[in-house]
Amino acid sequence: MKNPFQPFPVTITKIIDETPTIKTFVLDLQGNKFSFDAGQFIQLTIPGVGEAPFTPSSSPFVKDTLEMTIMKVGRATSALFEMKPGDSLAVRGPFGKRYPIEEFEKREVLILGGGVGLAPLRSLFLALAENIKKYGKIYIKYGARTPADIVYKYLLPEWKTWKGVDIDLSVDVGDKTWKGKTGVVTVLLDDSLQNTQDIVAVVCGPPIMMKFGTLKLLEKGFDGKNIYLSMEKNMSCGIGQCGHCRCGKYFVCQDGPVLTWDQVKDIEDPF
Amino acid sequence: MSILFLNRYKFNQWLRKIHESYSVYYPDFLENKIHYRKLTPEFFSGTDNSMYKALQEIRPTQALKGFFFNPRLKVGGLNKDSKVNVKLDESPRVIIGAKNCDLRPLMVHQKMYLENEYGDAFYKSQLDRTIIIAADCPAPKDTCFCNLVGLKPYPEKGADIILTTLPNGYIFESATKKGEDFLRDNNHLFQEASSEDLSQRNEKRKQAMQSLEKINPSKLRDDLPKAIDEKTEANFWQEHADKCVECFGCLMVCPTCFCFLLYDTPTHKESFERHKIWDACYYAAYARVGGGMQDRAEFWKRFRNRFHCKFMHFKNKYDFYACSGCGRCYSVCMGKIDIRKVLEKV
Numbered sequence: 114m115k116n117p118f119q120p121f122p123v124t125i126t127k128i129i130d131e132t133p134t135i136k137t138f139v140l141d142l143q144g145n146k147f148s149f150d151a152g153q154f155i156q157l158t159i160p161g162v163g164e165a166p167f168t169p170s171s172s173p174f175v176k177d178t179l180e181m182t183i184m185k186v187g188r189a190t191s192a193l194f195e196m197k198p199g200d201s202l203a204v205r206g207p208f209g210k211r212y213p214i215e216e217f218e219k220r221e222v223l224i225l226g227g228g229v230g231l232a233p234l235r236s237l238f239l240a241l242a243e244n245i246k247k248y249g250k251i252y253i254k255y256g257a258r259t260p261a262d263i264v265y266k267y268l269l270p271e272w273k274t275w276k277g278v279d280i281d282l283s284v285d286v287g288d289k290t291w292k293g294k295t296g297v298v299t300v301l302l303d304d305s306l307q308n309t310q311d312i313v314a315v316v317c318g319p320p321i322m323m324k325f326g327t328l329k330l331l332e333k334g335f336d337g338k339n340i341y342l343s344m345e346k347n348m349s350c351g352i353g354q355c356g357h358c359r360c361g362k363y364f365v366c367q368d369g370p371v372l373t374w375d376q377v378k379d380i381e382d383p384f
Numbered sequence: 385m386s387i388l389f390l391n392r393y394k395f396n397q398w399l400r401k402i403h404e405s406y407s408v409y410y411p412d413f414l415e416n417k418i419h420y421r422k423l424t425p426e427f428f429s430g431t432d433n434s435m436y437k438a439l440q441e442i443r444p445t446q447a448l449k450g451f452f453f454n455p456r457l458k459v460g461g462l463n464k465d466s467k468v469n470v471k472l473d474e475s476p477r478v479i480i481g482a483k484n485c486d487l488r489p490l491m492v493h494q495k496m497y498l499e500n501e502y503g504d505a506f507y508k509s510q511l512d513r514t515i516i517i518a519a520d521c522p523a524p525k526d527t528c529f530c531n532l533v534g535l536k537p538y539p540e541k542g543a544d545i546i547l548t549t550l551p552n553g554y555i556f557e558s559a560t561k562k563g564e565d566f567l568r569d570n571n572h573l574f575q576e577a578s579s580e581d582l583s584q585r586n587e588k589r590k591q592a593m594q595s596l597e598k599i600n601p602s603k604l605r606d607d608l609p610k611a612i613d614e615k616t617e618a619n620f621w622q623e624h625a626d627k628c629v630e631c632f633g634c635l636m637v638c639p640t641c642f643c644f645l646l647y648d649t650p651t652h653k654e655s656f657e658r659h660k661i662w663d664a665c666y667y668a669a670y671a672r673v674g675g676g677m678q679d680r681a682e683f684w685k686r687f688r689n690r691f692h693c694k695f696m697h698f699k700n701k702y703d704f705y706a707c708s709g710c711g712r713c714y715s716v717c718m719g720k721i722d723i724r725k726v727l728e729k730v
Contacts, residue, residue: 115502115503115505116459116460116470116505117502118459118460118646118658118660119459119460119461119467119470119658120460120462122462158462158648158656160462160648160650160654160655160656161648161649161650161651161654161655161656162648162650163646163647163648164646164648165674186674186675186676187673187674187675187676188674189674190674200654201464201654203462319675320677345673345677346671346673346679347670347671347672347673347678349644349645349646350644350646352500352501352502353500353501354496354497354500354502354504354642354644355643355644355645355646355663356642356643356644356663356665356693357643357645357663357670357671358671359665359671359689359693359697360679361697362697362700362701367501381616382679
């Protein structure tokens, strides 16, 4: 019997401290048959506590491990943060729709992330980077609250050296060491972006950042059908049956979790 | 498909026969209300009188839904590294006496669960092991409004067999092959329904329809989904929501509500069982995400969501309302919120 509610066990092999509230958990899939496409999410079970939805941060091209960058915000993630390498978790999925990356070919892609929102965008970025010549320039514009809140500090310098990748960071509040831009992430959406109506924008971050990020993109001439938004809703079943993630006419787990601005613009308070 | 007649004095004989191979559930009185009861051998020490009367009442207190979409069902889990056994009871059963207002909900659930990419093997197996013998509803009460949502007071779609009580017996009409085969097993007890039997049935159905039209004389507006969508004023919803005592009984008795929660319980270290339990969109935590944010923090928005779900989104997608007019929500409501009145004013 095919049972979409049954997870399979995985093991934590490594935990990377990203920031005081964000960690990356490297999971060994224990040989279970699993693959995902960028944009899809999984349900991660903390045994005995419950499960919560997350989008993988690792490349979809990596098959035997899965990396999840997760912020401690609630009951499930607090329990997760108590866990150690060697401990067991469980996974079911992947669920939801993938990014239509074939439609991104020959076009510039703007990855706009806020805080832990860069985590799911990383799997998209790595998927694009796998065939980087197919796309125009890939911009990563990423904002965090303080320099200490920046994730993937150990990866960003390397990504910057990749041909066709342009990375720009900002923090809301700088410190003595910070030499970059200061202000909310939208300060990075400057006039250097040309032909904005054709650029694909992919946005993930806290709701307030999603809202003002989208408004800024529209103001800059981005087309609503090219703005991809990672919707944060309470996704429980993952398969469009349980009702929790309703957002207008959509079930975000099934129709998303990434929806375009054109899809959500008529929904009251979509974020 | 056959239309057969079973004399009342042969009813218990038939029931005894099917009880040999099936678990049987039937409607009966419990403190003046109708509930499903599981047939036991003690039943046969009496007559069919109580069931015969109960079949002519409106729908049972609890919805048929629970037989298929269980209030709590184990759907998975892990014992260290092995899966928890979730084998379901697949023994055959017969459910007698569901009304049309409990059949549409099955259509709603089939849309949600079975016509879904992943399906629902649990729901399907519950459905497969069941013969549904639904019954006419000859005496609608003032809480009933199936006619407003496009239904008739007798079974239309979703039953295997349609049952009508007549003064001296029962009409059994098979509606599916499963129902036809089931009736054929005891063919010797039945006779062909006569044209007089059928005209009696038609007359009773006509009367039931007329009394429903008397109870609910005005129709729902044709553009109801659009009207609900455009009803964005907080005041309108607030006014109704203010009467709600937030017991959420309406959603727990609703036969069409399809929401559920996956709920894990620890068994021992690293082991857990996963249950699928009924959930309801009126709960504050229903749409809440990890960080505490939620779309419908104000209660009136959660109240409105019920109308959005049943009368707008579902109707727009599947072309029928996810409401069967059973009236259970109004029957249990301590705030006396009549869903019909809300819909009328939209």
